[in-house]
Amino acid sequence: MTAVPVRLSTISVTVTAAACALVLAAALPSSAINSYNATPAPERTEVGVLVATWDNDGDPATPDRVDWVCSGTMIDADTFLTAAHCTTDWPANVKFYVSLDQDVQAGLDKAAAAHPGDPAAVAKAVAVQGVAHSHPGFPGPASDTHDISVVELPAAQVKARWTFTPATLPKAGALNALGPQGLKDTSFLVAGYGTQEAQRGPGGHTHPGGGVRMKAPVTYDALNNAWLRLAMTAPQGNGGACYGDSGGPNFATLGGRLTLVATTITGDTPCYATNVTYRLDSPGARDFLSPFTKLP
Template identity: 85%
Template structure:
């Protein structure tokens, strides 16, 4: 799986990258497997104007990853839901293969991006952290999409992810986190592949998972190693906002969300902690915190 490595990449630019990808499995192709059981993990889908006529959308694509944290709240990254044309509309899909769904919908609804989006996803309203973008020490790169719970329930069955308790990662510290099992999930592209035209990032649009290992802990960030020789996979373009699960006290916890990393998607996944006072303060109006 490969993640949207993108603190400096706008959501629109990420969408452009994804639109050129072929349909195949994603997240780093090494040490990655499909994740049909991770039904709480979804894709952020957007429709937007691309021809200067904002009256109607003329583009649709999946653009990021994310996670359902209760019946009507989808957690993702703020850079996924900002810097769009004014008429952007956001949807969430919990399908295992959202790219195949969009391809099929394009055949059924040619020239109608809104209908294509509705065929695979449920429309919602994005709420970005008001302090985004913040300083490098804490960019506040977090957002949620509020969804109509009944519509989501009528289409998919899932158990919302468990959020961490206050300072749960900090209390464990590097030593405890180093012995913790970590898994990243998302819909992103694969690591860089060399070709006649230079580096490309194939794949994307399919929910995948891969093991990662702890590297470093900062006030707002966790750095996770995605190096293949150690048995790791990792995240890449399209995985931004997606979950990084840690097994803490025998429970799978949504510890952090993918934000950025190295450009080729070979080495490091930099993820935003969800146990910090800032992240919890942002999430509190939308979800019951543990």
């Protein structure tokens, strides 16, 4: 497996908010997660998308780019959980926004037409601005890269635009407590706004779609101290994550309750085999999250 972070590439993204500009060589319908065994997820109203504005023309006074870049989840009224590689390594004037719209790409396209040349207005039309806090230890060692961050948002503005129930976080060591057989018997669900698996074409591989909230079943593969690996192979009835799904949720049904147990971080390059996710029941993740939200 070739491990690659699955933040949407931000190279050559235009002010018209054409998400996935590098991978949308063909005009295909927007989708997210892998196209196989996936369905829209309008009911997952706590799952959102990270939108960014930034400078790319040498004039930092004003942003000239806007796009959605990653997925994530509301874990309380004003805290959006995502991945640290989504909120680091940006130009100094980057600003982050969060949208809980089902089809953020359509919203960005409409806003770009209404506010040509004004990335900030485009972002504000679809999302609420917040402040990102990345794990101070990112990037850490492979055993635990600390690839986790939150975006703190003005709760009143979020409440005025969307209705949602924050995701339930796991208790400490919840996945370990299941044991190997319990993990195999557990139902997992991945959600996000990312692109589809690799498609072969005249110009090589592309990853079409993106910008629409989708979901797909996944199954247990492996567990270690910081990572939960989930199988997303089609013959087993699975779907899976791809580019742009970084930071997005991986839910497990624990005690009959849908619980946010991990966030998407990386996987194989064509997005066919494995979703490598960051555990939220680990001591490191809980230590980072505890100042921002109440933990079970």
